[in-house]
Amino acid sequence: MASHLYQSIANDLEKKIRQSVYTNGEKLPSVRKLSQQQSVSVSTVLMAYNLLEDRDLIEVRPKSGYYVRSPAQQTFEAPQLKHGSVTPKLVSTSALVMDVMRSSSNPRCISFGAAAPGSDFPILTQLKKTFAQLIRSKPFLGQGYSTGLGDEKLRRALAKRAADAKVSVHADEIVIASGCQSAVGLCLKVLCEPGDIVAVESPSYYGLLQLIESMGLKAIEIPSDPHSGLSIEALKLALEQWPIKTVLGVPNFNNPLGAQMPERSKQALVELINEYEISFIEDDIYGELGFSDKRPTAVKHYDTEGRVLLCSSASKMLEPQLGLGWILPGQFMQQIEYERFLSTSNQFCLPQMAVAEVLARSTFDRHLRLARESYRQRRDRMFELIAQHFPAETRLSSPQGGFVAWLQLPNQMNATDLYVKAKESGIIIAPGEIFSSNANKFKSSVRLTYSNIWTPEREKAITSLGNLVKEM
Numbered sequence: 001m002a003s004h005l006y007q008s009i010a011n012d013l014e015k016k017i018r019q020s021v022y023t024n025g026e027k028l029p030s031v032r033k034l035s036q037q038q039s040v041s042v043s044t045v046l047m048a049y050n051l052l053e054d055r056d057l058i059e060v061r062p063k064s065g066y067y068v069r070s071p072a073q074q075t076f077e078a079p080q081l082k083h084g085s086v087t088p089k090l091v092s093t094s095a096l097v098m099d100v101m102r103s104s105s106n107p108r109c110i111s112f113g114a115a116a117p118g119s120d121f122p123i124l125t126q127l128k129k130t131f132a133q134l135i136r137s138k139p140f141l142g143q144g145y146s147t148g149l150g151d152e153k154l155r156r157a158l159a160k161r162a163a164d165a166k167v168s169v170h171a172d173e174i175v176i177a178s179g180c181q182s183a184v185g186l187c188l189k190v191l192c193e194p195g196d197i198v199a200v201e202s203p204s205y206y207g208l209l210q211l212i213e214s215m216g217l218k219a220i221e222i223p224s225d226p227h228s229g230l231s232i233e234a235l236k237l238a239l240e241q242w243p244i245k246t247v248l249g250v251p252n253f254n255n256p257l258g259a260q261m262p263e264r265s266k267q268a269l270v271e272l273i274n275e276y277e278i279s280f281i282e283d284d285i286y287g288e289l290g291f292s293d294k295r296p297t298a299v300k301h302y303d304t305e306g307r308v309l310l311c312s313s314a315s316k317m318l319e320p321q322l323g324l325g326w327i328l329p330g331q332f333m334q335q336i337e338y339e340r341f342l343s344t345s346n347q348f349c350l351p352q353m354a355v356a357e358v359l360a361r362s363t364f365d366r367h368l369r370l371a372r373e374s375y376r377q378r379r380d381r382m383f384e385l386i387a388q389h390f391p392a393e394t395r396l397s398s399p400q401g402g403f404v405a406w407l408q409l410p411n412q413m414n415a416t417d418l419y420v421k422a423k424e425s426g427i428i429i430a431p432g433e434i435f436s437s438n439a440n441k442f443k444s445s446v447r448l449t450y451s452n453i454w455t456p457e458r459e460k461a462i463t464s465l466g467n468l469v470k471e472m
């Protein structure tokens, strides 16, 4: 009986660790407290903790207590989910998207899923220090609502940086939002009515597709080339056939292909939207992360009629948790400001103040140089590993910036099945079907994020992924 008791206490704690109720490095209840909570003897609790130590899940720290081990210390093979527990729920793309997002943030998994930036850059320490200084020196609470366009110092810093993308803008022509996705959402709200048609690249970042779907809009998918991005020819044809309300695209290093639109296409795009008297929502979130020395221009550079609404954020070049984006709305300034008031009028000012400080320093340019070079090297390493461990027929995009790559698996393999199988081994990828409104279109494709430093565990995960592909 006693042996069952300690096992069941251990199993219960293991479940809580796997569900991240107790997270990495967190202290578990003391032996005395747990024995009181569970009404069992101290020795039963000690046996339960010993069992969890044997399972590599916790560690004892002398004179301190029991702690959850970090995933790097835990054995990588630890299965995350029981076989088949995900498959029946994947009934719609939005369910699959949420599953990928949830799994990507599970600290016990090795993730190539969500497109989060690398977590090892010194700028993050500088950002933390900046937060601490601001908290000490600025009266950031008790200031009422932060109405209007957002922090002025930040808008001034953004206006200065826009010059690198050859965009000339005044601080008062910029509206702060709570992330790039939410910035695009504000633009769609201003530009479209439910039922309207939005032209998007195909494949396209799933967050943008979900946004379109959730607002009752229809997406028309325009083919995107792995090198040159959105096809202007195909867009022209679509504009001739359909009453397209607006075009939404990521011209610089799009997600998931990493493609970069040539300058002449950017120019042609503006000419087209002028001709049809529509608008272009330019998502420039990866614009600063190209692998060449020169930052590419934005489509907005060619905008002569204020029809380009440029959206971006600090999520990829700094940190997504900041929840900080911005819009250069051109002729739609007033409407965007009003939508911001309706949806995000009380955005927390501290991240805005911190990012304003960081952007204004020369260390930020140093950070960008380091990030670009690191991502280029990390891409190259991923490609080497894929060449070594995946079937020879696997096809790869050649990202020219950013930190995501697009793979085409051989033999029309089902990438969602691969996602489910890989997840059982604690490896998270993004299956191709979520990058289109047509679930079959990219059934054999996969997006992999390479932003993080290559550790032996991450390299081993790519080997395991390659082996899974070969087995399937």
Ligand SMILES: Cc1ncc(COP(=O)(O)O)c(C=O)c1O
Residues within 6 Å of the ligand: 115, 178, 179, 180, 181, 182, 205, 207, 250, 254, 255, 283, 285, 312, 313, 314, 315, 320, 324, 325
């Ligand atoms: C192209 C693109 N736009 C927008 C977003 C979301 O940006 P944010 O986190 O700033 O809302 C992402 C995130 O992956 C993205 O890849």
